[in-house]
Amino acid sequence: MPAVPTTPFPASTILGYPRIGPDRELKRALERYWDGGSTAEELRAAGARIRERTWRRLDALGLAAAPCNTFSYYDQVLDTAVMLGAVPGRHRGASALDTYFAMARGTRDVPPLRMTKWFDTNYHYIVPEIGPDTVFTPDPGKPVAELREARALGFETRPVVVGPVTFLLLSQPAPGAPERFAPLDRLGDVLDAYERLLAALAAEGAAWVQLDEPALVADRTGAELDAVRQAYERLGSRADRPGLFVASYFGDLGEALPVLAGTPVEAVGVDLVRGRTPVEALGDALAGKTVVAGVVSGRDVWRTDRDRALDRLRVLRERVERVVVSTSCSLQHVPHSLEPETGLDPALVARMAFADEKVTEVVELAALLATAPPVAGGEPGESGAPEEPGEPEESGGTRRTGGSGEVLAGPVPPAEAHPAPAVTPPVWESRSPYAVRAAAQAEHLGLPPLPVTTIGSFPQTGELRAARAAFAAGELDEGAYEERVRAEIERAVRLQERLGLDVLVHGEPERNDMVQYFAEHLDGFAVTRHGWVQSYGSRCTRPPILHGDVGRPAPITVRWAEYARSLTGRPVKGILTGPVTIVAWSFVRDDLPLREVAFQVADAVRAEIADLEAAGISIVQVDEPALRELMPLRRAGQGAYLHWAVAAYRRATSGVDDRTQIHTHLCYSDADQILAAIDALDADVTSVESARSRGRILGEPMVRDFARGLGPGVYDIHSPRVPGPEEVGDLLDAVLRALPAERVWVNPDCGLKTRTYAQVEAALANVVTAARRLRETLAQPSSSSSV
Ligand code: MET
Ligand SMILES: [Zn+2]
Incomplete structure (x- = not known):
């Protein structure tokens, strides 16, 4: 089969663009529609306005090739599932839009599909369900419609869809699927659907299609690599298709590189910000292809080192068919534009770039590359991996940490022998053995068995939000x-x-957000006005900018905790956000390894804990819901990451008296995958999500061996549903079957800020009732354990 007639790939592009709108127009339109305040037509019109604005904007900024189908009403993985027709029967509704939102958000009667984090980002995607009986009924309507829509406005665009391998690897087996079934088993059928899609796009005259395959930058088995080969050989062998551009991002292709290189795809996207493969090697591997070179980071808010990027582009150009300047990944992970940020220090702004500024960088680099002379004789060393010669592994890649632990890839340092300290030593003084602390705490706190507590936040009422806005x-x-x-x-x-x-x-x-509040009160951070980034669906956050040395000029939470303590005779738990979560949910300076920055934050948290303790607060919870999120995607870097993440946590929490009880909290983050690290945090009490995932974590052998207090959630706070006392009692029974009673704490899955007081009051009443019932059972002499 002759090569598909392809138009050369234009010189500059981006892999995707924010879709919430510069003023969060999509959020507003969605929420109005969900509340019944607008029609489907009005929602569609709002979407069309955002897309039109995006294409016009990218054109005005001079970008040669804009993508389409990067817009989504909720999530791109969900869009792909719908495009393939992989819709669970229980979600089918009266209209396509009803069905779509039923999958994303559930209905009164049916829970939604699971949602989880997109690789190591704080963006959440909807997890498709694929079973042996899933019938794929492909409908390329959405990408085709966006292609036409852009064309009607005068723009030739490139449709972007999640690729077949990543789609299946991110899916979960449908309920009732046999034990040994994996969604990837359905590759052949899914490829049929993609062939239909490609044919439809070719018929529309699309020159290129972008298939996103970020799953290829994680460790993959031989069978999975075979799936990659099979998929792209088959899709590539068709004549009625656009040029195939397979985009990888968030790391190196590794073993998938030669596999992809051996298939007929015409263009491969590589992340040159996160990836560490030298461009020479990349270029040699991809010699006959167009390489879409991600030199402008889509994951941070810093300007690109232009000379270094240009050097690498030039080296690559010598070796491959064609080089296209691009972002490292979609820009959906950064805010729209710096333009409205008039309140930021101009010196800081000069170092920064949001989406629009990054597009400009891409365009400028493409122009520079076009006129740059060829590289003479390869100039070895100029273009290599991020490490500086002689720089220790631990601080390698300091140019671009980009919020990733991946720069710390390498052998796991043994627990005692730390490498030479770079900025601050990664040491903590160990607390007394747990048994000693536990006895001191039991005496000091005098808590009953199965103590009931919450995770920290209570409903943020309308009055409170209004007061904060007015303030x-x-x-x-x-x-x-x-x-x-x-x-x-x-x-x-x-x-x-x-x-x-x-x-x-x-x-x-007092907290608008568990990270932003601390950022506003610590030195070294700046907060934006409009720097919104989509977290999931209509939810957006404004990640703070961590740009300088972190310090705590004054106590932050102490007076609020003290005030609460003054109102009651019962113990009050102080609540802080942990160092790893603060760096994970901020845009972090890139001139220091992330580890060093986390240690600086840890020192600030440590000072806050000391002040809480001095104010008579005997229980302090340090939340780390992002502990798993920052984990490097490849196993090689995970041990070193967890090592410093745990070190940061212990640095923050180890300075307290034996009598002071340290709690930690993790949620919705597959805590079951990092139990050893959670154990190493050495917190006296750990609360984890469990109700929402129906007690999955309780089956883990590590949980049974967990030596300290553990509170598997017994109330799923993501749902407006109020669980009855029996339902809570059943969950608690399951906890008590898995753990000895003396270690069990009773709490919801997470904070209550998104719920109403009516829901919270009813649910917590049932939680207390269930705990008290069980306490009575435990008190019966027949019951075994001594509490
Ligand atoms: C995402 S974890 C949230 C923890 C926080 N303390 C809260 O209760 O809201
Ligand atoms: Zn939580």
């Missing part, structure tokens, strides 16, 4: 705002007392 706008003075916060604390404390919880919290009413 930010200067319409409410600080005194009045703080009065409001104190009133909320009092409300939460009174409720917890009345319901009979054992360890109370102040409810976090």
Whole structure:
């Protein structure tokens, strides 16, 4: 079969663009529609406006090739599932849009599909369900419609879809699938569907299609690599298709590189920011192909080192068919534009780039490359991997940490022998043995068996949000705002007392967000006005910019915790965000290894804990829900990452008295995959998500051996549903079957901020009822364990 007639790939492109709209237009349109305040037509019109704006903007910025189908009403993996027709029967609704949102968000009667993090980002995708009986009924309608829509506006675009291998690797077996079934078993049928898609796009005159295959940058088995080969040989062998551009990102292709290189795909996208393969080797491997070179980071907010990028592009150009300048991944992970950020320090802004500024960098680099002379004789060393010669592995890649632990790839340092300290020593003083601490805490706190507590936040009421907005706008003075916060604390404390919880919290009413609040009160951070990044669906966060040395000029949470303590005789738990989560959910400076930055944050948290302790707070919870998220995608780097992540946590928490009880909390993060690291945090009590995943974590052997307090969640806070006392009791029974009673804590899966007071009051009442019932059973002499 002759090569497909392809138009040469244009000189500059991006892999994707933010889709929430510069003013979060999509969020508003979605939420209005979900609340019944607008029609499907109005929602579609809002989507069309965002897409039109995007194409016009990219054109105005001078980008040669814009993508299409990067817009989504909820998530691109969900879009792919729908495009393939892989829709679970239980989600089918009256209209396509109803079905789509039923999969994403559930309905009153049917829970949604599972949602989880997209690789090592804080973006969440919807997990498709594929079974042996899934019938694929492909409908390329969405990419085709976007292609036409752009064309009608005068733009030739490249449709982007999730590739078949990544799609199947990210899917989970449908309920009822046999034990040994894996979604990848359905590759052949899925490829039929992709062939139909490619034919439809070719018929529309699409010159190129982008198939995203980020799953190829993680460790893959031989069978999975065979699937890659099979997929792209088959898709590539067709004549009625656009040029195939397979985009990898978030790391190196590794063993998938030669596999992909051996297939007929015309273009391969490589992440030159995260990847460490020298460009010479990449170029040699991809000699006959177009290489879409991701030199501008889609994962951070920093300007690109232009000279270095250009050097690498030139080396690559010598070796391959064609080089296209691009971003390392979709720009959906960064905010739209720096333009509205008038409040930031101009010196900082000069170092920064959001999506639009990154597009400009891509365009400029493409122009520079076009006129740059060829490289003379290869100039060895100029273009290599990020390490500086002689630089220790641990601090390698300091130019671009990009929020990844991957720069720390390498042999796992043994627990005792730390490498030479770079900035701050990764040491902590060990706390006393757990048994000693536990005895001191039991005596000091006098808690009942199965103590009931919450994770920290209480509902953020409309009044509270309004007061915060008015305070930010200067319409409410600080005194009045703080009065409001104190009133909320009092409300939460009174409720917890009345319901009979054992360890109370102040409810976090002063926090807009668990990371941003700390960023606003620490040195070294800047916060943006409009720097929104989609987290999932209509949810967006504004990650703070961690740009300098971190310091804590004054106590942050102490007065709120103290106020709560003054209202009650019961123990109050102080709540802080941990160092790993703070760096994971910020855009972090790239001139220091992430580890060093995390240690600086840990020192600030440590100082805050000391002040809480001095103020008489005997229980402090340090949340680390992002512990797993930052884990390098390849096993080779994971040990070293977990080592420093645990070190940062222990550095923050190890300075306390034996009597002070340290809690930690992780949620919705596949905690079961990192139990050894969670154990190594050495927290006295750990709470984890469990209700939502129906107790999956309880089956883990490590959980049974967990030596300290553990609170597997018994209330799924993501749902407005209030679980009855029996339902909570059943979950608690399951916990008690898995763990000795003396180690069990009773708590929800996560914080309560997104729920209403009515839901929280009813649910917590049932949690307390269930715990008390079980406590009585435990007190029966027949029951075995001594509590
Ligand atoms: C995503 S974890 C949230 C923990 C926080 N303390 C809360 O209760 O909201
Ligand atoms: Zn949580």
